Amino acid sequence: MAEKRPFDILNSSLNNTVIVGLKGGVEFRGLMVAYDVHMNIVLENAEQLANGEVKRGVGTILLRGDSVTYISPS
Amino acid sequence: MAEKRPFDILNSSLNNTVIVGLKGGVEFRGLMVAYDVHMNIVLENAEQLANGEVKRGVGTILLRGDSVTYISPS
Amino acid sequence: MAEKRPFDILNSSLNNTVIVGLKGGVEFRGLMVAYDVHMNIVLENAEQLANGEVKRGVGTILLRGDSVTYISPS
Amino acid sequence: MAEKRPFDILNSSLNNTVIVGLKGGVEFRGLMVAYDVHMNIVLENAEQLANGEVKRGVGTILLRGDSVTYISPS
Amino acid sequence: MAEKRPFDILNSSLNNTVIVGLKGGVEFRGLMVAYDVHMNIVLENAEQLANGEVKRGVGTILLRGDSVTYISPS
Amino acid sequence: MAEKRPFDILNSSLNNTVIVGLKGGVEFRGLMVAYDVHMNIVLENAEQLANGEVKRGVGTILLRGDSVTYISPS
Amino acid sequence: MAEKRPFDILNSSLNNTVIVGLKGGVEFRGLMVAYDVHMNIVLENAEQLANGEVKRGVGTILLRGDSVTYISPS
Numbered sequence: 001m002a003e004k005r006p007f008d009i010l011n012s013s014l015n016n017t018v019i020v021g022l023k024g025g026v027e028f029r030g031l032m033v034a035y036d037v038h039m040n041i042v043l044e045n046a047e048q049l050a051n052g053e054v055k056r057g058v059g060t061i062l063l064r065g066d067s068v069t070y071i072s073p074s
Numbered sequence: 075m076a077e078k079r080p081f082d083i084l085n086s087s088l089n090n091t092v093i094v095g096l097k098g099g100v101e102f103r104g105l106m107v108a109y110d111v112h113m114n115i116v117l118e119n120a121e122q123l124a125n126g127e128v129k130r131g132v133g134t135i136l137l138r139g140d141s142v143t144y145i146s147p148s
Numbered sequence: 149m150a151e152k153r154p155f156d157i158l159n160s161s162l163n164n165t166v167i168v169g170l171k172g173g174v175e176f177r178g179l180m181v182a183y184d185v186h187m188n189i190v191l192e193n194a195e196q197l198a199n200g201e202v203k204r205g206v207g208t209i210l211l212r213g214d215s216v217t218y219i220s221p222s
Numbered sequence: 223m224a225e226k227r228p229f230d231i232l233n234s235s236l237n238n239t240v241i242v243g244l245k246g247g248v249e250f251r252g253l254m255v256a257y258d259v260h261m262n263i264v265l266e267n268a269e270q271l272a273n274g275e276v277k278r279g280v281g282t283i284l285l286r287g288d289s290v291t292y293i294s295p296s
Numbered sequence: 297m298a299e300k301r302p303f304d305i306l307n308s309s310l311n312n313t314v315i316v317g318l319k320g321g322v323e324f325r326g327l328m329v330a331y332d333v334h335m336n337i338v339l340e341n342a343e344q345l346a347n348g349e350v351k352r353g354v355g356t357i358l359l360r361g362d363s364v365t366y367i368s369p370s
Numbered sequence: 371m372a373e374k375r376p377f378d379i380l381n382s383s384l385n386n387t388v389i390v391g392l393k394g395g396v397e398f399r400g401l402m403v404a405y406d407v408h409m410n411i412v413l414e415n416a417e418q419l420a421n422g423e424v425k426r427g428v429g430t431i432l433l434r435g436d437s438v439t440y441i442s443p444s
Numbered sequence: 445m446a447e448k449r450p451f452d453i454l455n456s457s458l459n460n461t462v463i464v465g466l467k468g469g470v471e472f473r474g475l476m477v478a479y480d481v482h483m484n485i486v487l488e489n490a491e492q493l494a495n496g497e498v499k500r501g502v503g504t505i506l507l508r509g510d511s512v513t514y515i516s517p518s
Binding site: 374375376377378379380389393394395409422435436438439440441442443 | 466467468470472478479480484485486490500502503504505506507508510511
């Protein structure tokens with residue numbers, strides 16, 4: 001049966017790899033180890049992507065929810 | 075008789091294919107399996123579109139309501 | 149006598165054709181079948197316009213109030 | 223004696239011609255027949271301007287307050 | 297002794313000439329005859345500036361606080 | 371020992387020269403004589419900077435907190 | 445065990461070097477000596493970066509939370 005609440009996908013993606021898109025088009029991919037109701041998200045072993053290619057490694061990163069556009073389990 | 079509340083269209087589109095437009099012009103098409111009052115939306119089997127053409131498959135994706143511009147049943 | 153409240157024009161345009169402008173300059177034209185206090189709007193038989201010309205048909209579409217710039221009865 | 227509250231100018235401009243500037247630089251000129259505390263504004267016999275020249279007639283138009291940058295009695 | 301609250305400068309500039317900068321870089325110069333806590337501002341005998349030069353006269357104008365970036369007594 | 375609250379730096383910079391960055395990349399440098407909890411800031415003897423160079427003197431200026439990106443003691 | 449709340453990473457990064465990304469793509473790197481719930485952040489010995497290279501030293505700087513996009517321990 002389908003999920004009913006959007007935040008369920010965040011919970012089920014915890015400790016899994018996700019791609020997060022930010023306003024302006026920047027994407028980060030990494031292990032999601034924390035999130036909150038504002039969609040603030042912490043990734044570990046994260047990489048910044050440009051056109052789907054790895055641009056640079058950034059280690060641990062806190063993405064501010066206000067800047068988040070989408071989150072996709074990888 | 076015409077629908078009276080905009081969110082009715084979200085409810086009637088649940089588990090159907092929709093196109094979602096985001097700020098900046100990006101579009102995603104997929105099966106809408108969840109939404110909430112903030113217009114946070116979860117699509118499954120989703121594809122990112124560019125000028126109406128499929129740019130890439132993205133599987134499951136949570137689109138943040140604050141970034142959503144429009145939603146259209148496909 | 150002149151109307152006194154801006155939302156009166158939404159009510160009087162219900163089930164009539166309107167043009168809705170969004171942030172970024174995109175316009176949609178269609179039959180307005182629903183709206184709410186946030187200016188979320190549902191159009192049916194809608195078309196996306198570019199410079200006043202029809203760019204594509206989009207059927208039914210929910211436009212998020214936060215993205216709406218103007219609404220004009222057609 | 224000088225006016226003391228910004229909204230006084232809206233009230234005194236009711237049923238007069240005004241120019242309204244929107245975010246992004248678009249301007250509309252028309253007869254202001256309604257406004258509210260959010261600066262939502264309704265113009266009648268309105269025209270869209272580009273660099274001070276008439277670009278097109280738009281008849282009646284509701285401008286969403288959130289998009290309004292300035293209002294000037296014509 | 298220095299002023300302690302930013303709005304003091306608005307009060308002391310009432311009925312004096314100010315330059316107001318808006319988001320996007322547009323500037324207006326005129327006699328400030330009204331303001332409120334949202335920084336909505338009314339200028340009289342106002343001129344729109346471009347790179348410090350007068351672009352056009354606009355008479356009386358209400359600038360929406362949400363669009364205001366800065367205000368400087370002239 | 372390190373400061374614990376971001377606003378401490380505003381308080382300790384009062385009546386000192388600061389550089390304030392605004393959205394869009396504009397910078398102003400001047401003597402900070404007032405601020406409030408919204409980060410509205412008043413500078414005296416202020417100069418607008420472009421790429422670190424003085425572009426023009428602006429005297430006293432009120433910078434609206436909503437537009438402020440950063441503040442740095444000079 | 446993984447952290448559960450995004451702000452934990454701010455607390456654990458206090459008095460350590462972080463990179464902070466702002467809207468528009470500007471980055472600052474420095475010692476984080478203060479933060480609050482709005483993600484207002486104070487860096488000491490800070491440098492502005494452009495494409496990962498040091499563009500200029502800025503000493504102490506208060507970054508306004510509303511402008512912050514991401515924070516990454518260095």
